[in-house]
Amino acid sequence: MVVGTQAINVDTLIIGSGPGGYVAAIRAAELGQKVVIVERDYIGGVCLNVGCIPSKALIQAGHLYSTLQHGNPFGVSVSESKIDFTKTQEWKQNQVVNKLTGGVELLLKKHKVAIVRGEAYFNDNETVNVINGDDSHVYRFKRALIATGSRPVEIPHFKFSGRVIDSTGALNLKDVPEHLIIIGGGVIGAELAGAYMNLGSKITIIEGLDHILNGFDGELIQPVLNNFKKNGVEIVTEATAVEANQTDKDVTVTYEADGTTKTVNGDYCLVSVGRRPNTDQLGLNNTNIKLSKRGLIEVNDSMQTSVKHIYAIGDVVAGPALAHKASFEAKVAAAAMGGEDAHDTHYVLPAVAYTNIELATVGETPQSIAEKKLDAKSSKFPFAASGRAMTMDQTEGFIRLITDNPTGGIIGAQIVGPEASNLISELTLAIENGLTIKDIELTIHPHPTLGEEIMDAAELAAGLPIHV
Amino acid sequence: MVVGTQAINVDTLIIGSGPGGYVAAIRAAELGQKVVIVERDYIGGVCLNVGCIPSKALIQAGHLYSTLQHGNPFGVSVSESKIDFTKTQEWKQNQVVNKLTGGVELLLKKHKVAIVRGEAYFNDNETVNVINGDDSHVYRFKRALIATGSRPVEIPHFKFSGRVIDSTGALNLKDVPEHLIIIGGGVIGAELAGAYMNLGSKITIIEGLDHILNGFDGELIQPVLNNFKKNGVEIVTEATAVEANQTDKDVTVTYEADGTTKTVNGDYCLVSVGRRPNTDQLGLNNTNIKLSKRGLIEVNDSMQTSVKHIYAIGDVVAGPALAHKASFEAKVAAAAMGGEDAHDTHYVLPAVAYTNIELATVGETPQSIAEKKLDAKSSKFPFAASGRAMTMDQTEGFIRLITDNPTGGIIGAQIVGPEASNLISELTLAIENGLTIKDIELTIHPHPTLGEEIMDAAELAAGLPIHV
């Protein structure tokens, strides 16, 4: 083993190059810090390599393929269509993932961020070891940022191996499975269910709760459920996965539901029941960094840990495990590490699910205003009343605004339907900036667009709807 | 001829049921007015019947068909694809246009708006005649609203008939032409060029100016021009159309360009060189309503004409001929007619072009800030740096922000690329509400979306870009 004899001095040391770490590195460099980033696997972290990005690529491919299978009202007919999944995977890997991660690496270099390959391990509050194969070096840092992300949770009797796969395995299948069993219908499970459903798989989802897509309410997910049903997806709720038995050809999953034990047989079993923070193999016990019971690192609103010069962001700290949360915290941390009096003062955090019919939510919901007993209401404008949606033949879903009765302030919004992922931004901007129904009504929205339905929804909330 | 012997008394009389008239009628009814709306042709006006909506339907059909012709990187292959344009047209007419206009008619009825079919003609400042075939009635109104819209301009030697068609003709072709000649490359011409190009036509555009898509700047339209070129569209600029000679099989267009006279032969010649307001056959000379030289009705910011109880909105008043402008003015007029102290105080009006690569603009441009000598700058974020755009295989184009240097205020934005039509709303909201670069940066945008590139563009404008 080659062991660096002397500690290498570093100003700002960042561990992990996901959407938390790489964004922090670039911003810190822009603010004048000398930055070293340590990565044990791939630049870009989970999100760019085996998360947000490759999943959206497969989802996109699935959309086109399924459009061709289901026919269309536009008068376009297709005699035969096939999917060559090897090509799909090559495109996803070479044209999407590698291009994007290559781009991030170039950006890091452009900003003179030093990239160190290897696994970081804290020796104490001031130094980490970085181990890369037989190589080991000590880095002594002035400031460090922990952005080591998370990994899939494994459950008993479902060890990841062979045909029992995690999300990474599901993203990298060589063929479209005939039957994919998915344990856990959260956002990751439901997105992959939609992707493979569209690519031609039979799908079975086994979910512990009484509904999938936890975090989105029943009314909101109804169009998604209808769509799953129409496509033959089987959803078993309030079920407990017991065990998986695999052969070299298939896997049989045993689960309990309705008080009975059942089995289902498929090509692969994806287990997507949650993620755990990568804080257990970092040597944090050698530091004074405080962890919560669930292994999350405790931070203040400057993303500072209990060790003042060590910061943490992303999936290793509290809050939803979302890439944009990691990146936002990254910018706060980068500024704070640069000596600025920076705080995370965000009001709302949007979440999106790229299910076959897209979902998006931000801020208050019908449930939360009821629980909090807010003097607020909910107004729902259907895409069925949208001219633009009709021209797209995508009229399922709605835009829902949650507004404060006394002031007309917009305090929440949910969207299910076409372009929900992009439409939620305007409403997030409105909420974050304290805008009211009136401010949306008095902003001219172009016609015909899906965006103008936000204006329609505001008019509905104001009691003066035009199109319903 | 049946002539009503006695004048029918009406509170609020609205002439024309386009996005100006029908929106005003619904809003006026909501505000408690008794409303009569007069329409000589189809409920929904130009926009819903032969404008915004049917054009977007054909554009949508074209997108799918062309995707299948050009191949895709997703690994989806298609052995043969065909377009049955009769089906396309039936879908457009029955499933889109008729559904939507039927819906508007129901909404009018729901709000107890009386629909009178016929052509309105002013006798004086207090009454109109409505003529429907052999029927004629006099209506005496307390308040009237003129929302009679516009019609295509005809040019000498290109009389609309047979193979020389206006936009309505182009939207209702029975077959996809082999070669479509388009005189006038404004938004309407360029949108229809894109639609038929994607549906398989050879396209020639003959434009008088030195560039098509006037109103959008050169840098912005470059991706659209590249796309036209790649698809074999021929664009002749600084050209003058001289005449059209048609047989029962084709049409030959003579034009002058580069100092020489040339001809081009095609199946149809669409003339889309502009629109003129429908104010010349309304009997306005019997009233005291003032018109501008170009035939537009002069109004104040309550949409009131020089005759205090007569209002006018939409394509018959000054400003760009856009549906959302008509609808916005409609709401101001409806409130003003109801006695409210209502004013059109909008700051910016967005415009969108559904060219094959979408265009959108709102507020200041690089050209306008230079002309006005504003202390402002322009920042351009490319979709090539967007993860979401990569997963969609649509990385052409950019988001451009125009920001005020002293305050960081956003005062303009242009987008060319995927979902430009929907993305422009957030920026319009930002400008209309006086938000700054910082306000956008501090609003968490979900990942991976196209919307988050607005945040990237704001960071670029702030001098701290992450992704370029």
Added chain:
Amino acid sequence: VGAEYTSNGQLLAMPSVREYARKNDIDLTQVPATGRHGHITMADVENFKASPAPAA
């Protein structure tokens, strides 16, 4: 450009406040601003309405 903007075209307030001021015949250029970015808030307009600055 009406009374909603400064002489160099900058917005004085967001649309809901502009509309409210118009309806109450309040000239926004006369209202002291306390909002973010020097914008006039709804409360500013209400305060101004309650005790308009004496005309000089």
